[in-house]
Amino acid sequence: MNNEKYCLGCGIKLQDENVLGEGYTTSLDNSLCQRCFRIKNYGEYQIVTKSNDEYLEILKSVGETKDLVLYIADLLNLEEDITKIREIIPNKMILVLNKKDVLPKSVKEEKIIDYFSNLDKPFDKIIVISAVKNYNIDYLLKQIKLYQTTNNVYVVGHTNAGKSTLINKLLRNYSTSDRELTMSPLPSTTLNTVKIDINEYLTLIDTPGLVDSGNIVNYINEDEFKKISPRKEIKPKTFQVKKGQSIIVEDILRVDYVEGEKNSFTFYMSNDLKIRRISNKHDDLKDLQKRTFEMGYNEDLCINGLGFIKTVNKGTIDLYLDSKVSTYKRNNLI
Ligand SMILES: Nc1nc2c(ncn2[C@@H]2O[C@H](COP(=O)(O)OP(=O)(O)OP(=O)(O)O)[C@@H](O)[C@H]2O)c(=O)[nH]1
Numbered sequence: 001m002n003n004e005k006y007c008l009g010c011g012i013k014l015q016d017e018n019v020l021g022e023g024y025t026t027s028l029d030n031s032l033c034q035r036c037f038r039i040k041n042y043g044e045y046q047i048v049t050k051s052n053d054e055y056l057e058i059l060k061s062v063g064e065t066k067d068l069v070l071y072i073a074d075l076l077n078l079e080e081d082i083t084k085i086r087e088i089i090p091n092k093m094i095l096v097l098n099k100k101d102v103l104p105k106s107v108k109e110e111k112i113i114d115y116f117s118n119l120d121k122p123f124d125k126i127i128v129i130s131a132v133k134n135y136n137i138d139y140l141l142k143q144i145k146l147y148q149t150t151n152n153v154y155v156v157g158h159t160n161a162g163k164s165t166l167i168n169k170l171l172r173n174y175s176t177s178d179r180e181l182t183m184s185p186l187p188s189t190t191l192n193t194v195k196i197d198i199n200e201y202l203t204l205i206d207t208p209g210l211v212d213s214g215n216i217v218n219y220i221n222e223d224e225f226k227k228i229s230p231r232k233e234i235k236p237k238t239f240q241v242k243k244g245q246s247i248i249v250e251d252i253l254r255v256d257y258v259e260g261e262k263n264s265f266t267f268y269m270s271n272d273l274k275i276r277r278i279s280n281k282h283d284d285l286k287d288l289q290k291r292t293f294e295m296g297y298n299e300d301l302c303i304n305g306l307g308f309i310k311t312v313n314k315g316t317i318d319l320y321l322d323s324k325v326s327t328y329k330r331n332n333l334i
């Protein structure tokens with residue numbers, strides 16, 4: 001079969017022969033694949049497993065252009081090494097920190113920007129936005145105009161960071177087109193590059209997000225997934241802790257404060273998650289993999305896909321968590 005039609009929602013090549021294959025549609029006259037049609041109309045989602053190798057090839061080809069790149073990252077789930085992308089894409093790049101709306105309003109964006117301003121491979125600009133709440137989108141467009149080298153501007157980043165949501169917002173705000181990219185709360189929504197003309201001078205190119213095998217979303221069911229994805233401003237939960245005390249998050253995570261001065265643990269995670277103290281005599285969740293962290297003063301413990309725990313004093317923490325989920329320490333973000 002030889003056709004050159006691509007799904008307008010996710011970029012996959014359309015085909016009408018293999019119902020179970022990617023890009024299937026009942027008729028090649030349709031503009032969306034069946035998967036996008038279902039996500040858009042029924043909120044139904046079909047998991048797609050793609051290899052990152054294919055996506056890496058796409059990113060490498062972006063790196064061979066001279067075009068401006070927007071690197072979108074999710075503020076609640078920042079990559080451990082946010083500059084890693086610069087190894088593949090040396091282009092002019094704006095770091096766009098998205099989902100500001102889920103952080104407490106009291107968090108100052110200047111502080112977040114400061115945090116990332118002393119990197120080894122610095123970004124040309126750092127901007128905090130909320131694609132959903134339309135926050136700082138005008139400012140972002142101004143910066144795009146300032147930094148763009150050609151009409152083409154690539155939008156890259158990990159899966160679920162909100163790339164397609166941002167492009168749709170720019171489309172709604174600044175063009176008359178009624179096109180809409182497919183967005184969804186689950187990973188791997190966009191499957192190929194998709195070109196979107198915003199105006200005569202600006203074409204945004206959506207790309208599939210890299211899938212991070214250390215992200216907890218890969219290892220939980222749909223109900224748990226709904227709980228861990230915050231839709232509203234997070235109300236952080238603070239616990240004053242002494243050594244020997246334990247806190248658990250649903251049946252996902254156990255945090256034991258093993259050794260150290262009096263401390264304070266603040267959980268920046270979805271409000272829908274039940275976070276509570278338990279008696280350290282209980283062995284709840286101790287069957288999960290244990291990892292030990294020596295925390296310094298004012299450090300966060302980040303759990304990939306779940307959020308982070310802000311701590312203030314020195315001490316030793318044992319985390320119990322699925323062995324496949326990655327974790328890291330950093331200085332307090334907020
Ligand atoms: N709270 C909040 N959620 C957002 C924001 N932007 C995007 N999201 C949500 O994040 C999820 C992922 O959004 P997408 O636009 O599909 O993400 P993507 O980066 O295109 O993902 P892939 O196509 O898989 O690479 C959706 O549930 C969006 O509603 C934001 O500013 N705030």
Ligand SMILES: [Mg+2]
Nearest residue numbers: 163164189190
């Ligand atoms: Mg997308």
